[in-house]
Amino acid sequence: MLAISTSLVHATLLEDIKQSWENDSSVQEIINKLKNGETVPKYTYSQSLLYRNGRLVVGEGAGLHIQIMQFFHASSMGGHYGVAVTTKRIACLFWWKGLSKEVRNFIRECQVCQRYKANLSALPLEAIL
Secondary structure, eight states, X not given: OHHHHHHTOOHHHHHHHHHHHHTOHHHHHHHHHHHTTOOXXXXXXXXXXXXXXXXXXXXXXXXXXXXXXXXXXXXXXXXXXXHHHHHHHHHHHEEOTTHHHXXXXXXXXXXXXXXXXXXXXXXXXXXXX
16 A cells, blocks of 8 residues: 555655645754754654655645545545544655644544444444444
């Protein structure tokens, strides 16, 4: 899956991610430290890309986060899986602060998921077990 996902990351998305770093002061600080030869735990800067624990860092920018979540959840590749699967898929490649919470909120607002999700609260407990 990682190979398929990686091949689907377009050059424009990569440029958008790099642009997101310019608007994020904490990311800029990390990049500057790494460029100056300082070490920052968990982060590496290689070939003009910033990684945290091997995952590409995405800076602040709700639009970019939504674009990534949309691809990994609501596209034909995503398949409208739940929070855990979608988070795991995104986290294989990307990192941003609050990723899990944003995915949870995104899926909570997904109209397709809300329309077709089974409402187990209407069933008696015996029917669920």
